[in-house]
Amino acid sequence: MKVPFYTSTREYELYKEEFDAAISEVLHRGDFILGKDVLEFEHLAAEYLGVRYAVGVASGTDALVLGSDILGFKGGEVLTPVFTFFASASCIVRAGGKPVFVDIEPDTFNIDCSDLEQKITSKTKGIVPVHLFLQPANMERIMQLAQTYNLAVLEDAAEAWGMKTLVNGIWHYAGTIAPIGIYSFFPTKTLGAYGDAGLMVTNDEELYNKIKSYRVHGSSQKYFHDYVGYNSRLDTVQAAILKVKIKRIDEAIQKRLHHARHYNERLSKFEEITIPKIKENNQAVYYVYSIMLDRRDDLAKRFQEKNIGYSIYYPLPLHLQKCFAYLGYKEGNFPVAERVSKRIIALPMFPELTENEVDYVCDVIEDFVKHG
Numbered sequence: 001m002k003v004p005f006y007t008s009t010r011e012y013e014l015y016k017e018e019f020d021a022a023i024s025e026v027l028h029r030g031d032f033i034l035g036k037d038v039l040e041f042e043h044l045a046a047e048y049l050g051v052r053y054a055v056g057v058a059s060g061t062d063a064l065v066l067g068s069d070i071l072g073f074k075g076g077e078v079l080t081p082v083f084t085f086f087a088s089a090s091c092i093v094r095a096g097g098k099p100v101f102v103d104i105e106p107d108t109f110n111i112d113c114s115d116l117e118q119k120i121t122s123k124t125k126g127i128v129p130v131h132l133f134l135q136p137a138n139m140e141r142i143m144q145l146a147q148t149y150n151l152a153v154l155e156d157a158a159e160a161w162g163m164k165t166l167v168n169g170i171w172h173y174a175g176t177i178a179p180i181g182i183y184s185f186f187p188t189k190t191l192g193a194y195g196d197a198g199l200m201v202t203n204d205e206e207l208y209n210k211i212k213s214y215r216v217h218g219s220s221q222k223y224f225h226d227y228v229g230y231n232s233r234l235d236t237v238q239a240a241i242l243k244v245k246i247k248r249i250d251e252a253i254q255k256r257l258h259h260a261r262h263y264n265e266r267l268s269k270f271e272e273i274t275i276p277k278i279k280e281n282n283q284a285v286y287y288v289y290s291i292m293l294d295r296r297d298d299l300a301k302r303f304q305e306k307n308i309g310y311s312i313y314y315p316l317p318l319h320l321q322k323c324f325a326y327l328g329y330k331e332g333n334f335p336v337a338e339r340v341s342k343r344i345i346a347l348p349m350f351p352e353l354t355e356n357e358v359d360y361v362c363d364v365i366e367d368f369v370k371h372g
């Protein structure tokens with residue numbers, strides 16, 4: 001058997017007619033730049049998330065860069081977890097700020113709020129919290145700290161479509177709590193396009209107008225520029241694909257949950273393996289199902305031999321990346337993130353995975369644990 005880590009082709013084959021029709025309509029209309037489907041998808045996304053405004057952009061990375069620029073990170077220190085995808089920190093640099101890294105919680109992999117508070121200084125301008133893999137960061141605490149210290153917050157919900165968290169007793173979708181939240185529709189994501197795509201959301205009209213202007217060179221009227229902005233628009237073909245996919249997103253999320261429960265059932269009995277834990281105040285969406293074990297690299301080798309796809313998110317924490325050497329961090333500065341990055345491995349996870357495939361992955365893990 002061969003189990004892919006992720007594939008889009010099964011979903012495409014299932015709903016081929018709908019996808020083909022959606023793409024072909026764009027080609028017939030020819031409204032490639034900010035066409036009808038972009039506006040319609042933005043409305044559907046805003047409605048789903050319960051926010052006033054949603055603006056489609058070219059990628060999650062661009063959404064972070066535009067957000068960092070708009071929130072004014074320039075010249076300040078901005079706190080972000082040391083264990084996340086590169087873009088959560090590079091956006092700060094792109095906007096002229098200095099990333100200050102924060103360690104993570106060992107069980108959720110999300111930003112550790114006590115380390116976060118300790119790192120706030122008079123130079124701190126903002127926070128980029130990240131909702132990693134399957135559940136949101138502690139947004140209630142983050143927003144309290146932001147208010148106390150007067151900090152801007154840019155919520156990196158690139159991985160977090162559909163995740164929810166309790167803030168002051170009310171359930172909120174991840175990405176809708178801070179003044180600006182961003183999502184990625186990179187193909188592997190829970191709501192994935194068939195190419196690069198991203199979204200920015202806000203409830204603030206002024207920020208909304210700025211975001212819309214920033215994605216088209218800082219202009220609200222063609223050839224008249226209020227800001228030095230960007231060219232970062234959600235592609236109309238991608239918006240058409242996302243419109244097809246958002247209709248069934250809750251069903252897709254349930255299928256991921258079903259696979260996660262299956263993995264949990266099969267893997268929780270092995271002491272050597274740590275399975276994901278969900279906090280009470282969070283509702284998970286299994287974008288990624290990661291386990292941890294000391295013999296991670298040996299298991300990865302076994303997966304290769306047995307034709308099982310896997311991914312290591314993330315093998316090197318950000319403070320040890322070459323491009324951030326100028327920040328002066330050293331090995332040992334972030335013990336939790338360093339340990340997690342050596343032990344973590346993500347198993348195949350996408351809605352169209354079959355029960356047999358999950359069983360096969362678990363059989364291989366069971367044999368590895370029991371017989372080496």
Ligand SMILES: Cc1ncc(COP(=O)(O)O)c(C=O)c1O
Pocket residue numbers: 059060061062064084085087088130156158159183184185186196197198
């Ligand atoms: C946490 C996080 N932030 C940002 C991004 C960047 O998104 P994109 O790949 O759409 O540029 C990703 C995903 O790739 C991500 O996982």
